[in-house]
Amino acid sequence: MIWLVVGQALNYLGIVNNKLFVYGGWRRDSTLAPTGNSGSYSAKVETLFVNQNFTYNGHPARGIYTAIHYQAGSSIFEDTVYEVGDTLRRLYIIGKNTSGGPYKVDIKAVVTPFSINNYWILGLSGPYVGDFDGDNSTQYYDTLWWFADTAKVLSQENVSVPAGTFSAYKMFVRLKGKIWSSLIKTQAGNLGFDPYSDSLIRDYYIWWVPNLGYVKDSLFSYVQWNGPFNVKIISKSWEVSVLQSTTSIVERNSIISNELINFKDNVILYDVSGKVVFKGKGLVKLNKGVYFVRNNQKLIKIIVR
Numbered sequence: 382m383i384w385l386v387v388g389q390a391l392n393y394l395g396i397v398n399n400k401l402f403v404y405g406g407w408r409r410d411s412t413l414a415p416t417g418n419s420g421s422y423s424a425k426v427e428t429l430f431v432n433q434n435f436t437y438n439g440h441p442a443r444g445i446y447t448a449i450h451y452q453a454g455s456s457i458f459e460d461t462v463y464e465v466g467d468t469l470r471r472l473y474i475i476g477k478n479t480s481g482g483p484y485k486v487d488i489k490a491v492v493t494p495f496s497i498n499n500y501w502i503l504g505l506s507g508p509y510v511g512d513f514d515g516d517n518s519t520q521y522y523d524t525l526w527w528f529a530d531t532a533k534v535l536s537q538e539n540v541s542v543p544a545g546t547f548s549a550y551k552m553f554v555r556l557k558g559k560i561w562s563s564l565i566k567t568q569a570g571n572l573g574f575d576p577y578s579d580s581l582i583r584d585y586y587i588w589w590v591p592n593l594g595y596v597k598d599s600l601f602s603y604v605q606w607n608g609p610f611n612v613k614i615i616s617k618s619w620e621v622s623v624l625q626s627t628t629s630i631v632e633r634n635s636i637i638s639n640e641l642i643n644f645k646d647n648v649i650l651y652d653v654s655g656k657v658v659f660k661g662k663g664l665v666k667l668n669k670g671v672y673f674v675r676n677n678q679k680l681i682k683i684i685v686r
Contacts, residue, residue, distance in 0.1 A: 390464035390493045395594030396443055399682065400629055401673070402429040402594055405543070406622035408451060413615040423452040427622055430653065432671075437463045440470075446653060467493050473505065476513035479522055484511050488530075495534050495550040495591065505530040505556065514564040521563035525581075529557035540588045542596050542623040549588035549596055556583040565606055565614060579607045596624040640667050640685055649675045 391397070404427040411420040426449075433444030442463035449456045461472045471490040478484045488503040505527045513523045532554045540549045558581045565576035581604045588597040599621050606614040643664045644650075650659035651673045658672070659665050672683045 390467055390469050390491070391441065391443055391462070393493045393591055394469060394491060394589070395592055396431055396445070396462060396469075397629070398431055398434050398443065400431045400594070400627065402627045403427070403625045404429070404622040405625050406620065408618065408620045411617045413613070421453070425452075425620075425622070426450045428653075437461055440465055448653065450656075462490070469493065473503075475505075475509065475525065476511050476515075476523075478509075478511040484509060484513075491532075491552075491589075495537075495552075495589065497534050497536060497550075500531065500533045503530040503532060503554070512563075513560060514562045516564040516567070518563040518567075521566055523563055524561040525558065526560070527556055527558040529555060531555050538588075540597055542625075544596065544624040544626055547588075547590045547593070547596050549590045552587050552589060554583075554585040554587070556585075557581065560604065562606075576606060579605045594624075594627065598622050640669070641665070642667065642683070644674070651675070 406425050406427065408423045408425055409420070410422075412418065428448050430446045431443055432446050433442075435442050435444070440463045442461055445458075445460040445462060447458040447460065449458075458474055460474070463470050468489055469491040471488055472485040473488045473490070474483050474485055476484045486505055486509075488505050489501055490503065492499055492501050506529070507527065509525045509527075510522050511525075512518065513525045532552060535551045535553050537548060537550050539546055540551075560578045560581050562576045562578070582602070584601045586599045587595050589595045600619070602616075602618045604616050641664060644659075644662045647662050648659075649657060650665065652658050653671050653673075658667075667683075667685045669685050672685065674681050674683055
């Protein structure tokens with residue numbers, strides 16, 4: 382008989398309670414359209430915090446709060462990851478559904494332990510209807526089809542990031558599909574063609590260190606629409622993140638009912654997005670929420686009610 386250890390996949394992947402990861406990186410976009418070329422570049426800061434431990438559908442699960450700050454705006458995600466045997470399952474966010482809420486799909490995200498040439502299917506294939514191009518259109522909903530969703534462990538190699546040099550497993554995730562886009566219909570409707578993409582590709586590389594977490598990832602997205610008279614609209618985006626630091630939160634909650642706290646020593650206070658909201662010592666008034674305070678080498682979670 383084989384006994385499964387609770388937390389074996391989650392712990393192996395470094396998804397540990399009260400773990401805080403900080404990443405730095407950039408995003409670049411490029412669009413080729415009949416009206417000309419356009420593009421943008423944005424630096425980004427990403428924080429990932431494992432902040433919940435619970436049971437999901439009878440399986441050990443943990444919650445992850447991710448905040449991504451771009452120069453042009455911010456994105457917040459709250460993921461549920463859980464383990465079934467030696468696999469990590471994830472509720473994958475791909476956009477908004479027709480009721481406006483997040484569109485989450487249950488996928489097989491990672492198989493553990495890592496093994497070179499190990500290959501699996503995510504289970505994402507199928508049509509989805511909602512807002513996937515980000516235009517918030519309710520007049521025309523987008524339709525997204527994924528018909529290829531594979532993952533593979535390619536190799537084990539050394540990778541250097543600001544947090545250090547690590548021996549990491551390099552994984553590759555390939556998504557292929559098509560999309561009907563309300564945004565393209567609005568922008569190119571006068572050209573007289575249906576905004577149905579010819580190809581949609583997302584190539585995702587991730588470098589993962591067992592018992593630590595992922596230290597680098599790289600995402601390339603490509604989508605092409607074919608219109609009449611060989612008119613094409615091509616959109617590309619590149620995004621990279623590298624680990625800056627990782628810290629385990631001291632498991633102590635300070636519950637402050639009057640929203641005031643007096644720091645007697647010099648501290649650095651962060652909100653859940655990783656933004657510094659106070660530095661120094663003295664009396665501070667805080668809004669309701671969750672914060673982290675660094676004092677010397679300790680990072681303590683504070684809950685203000």
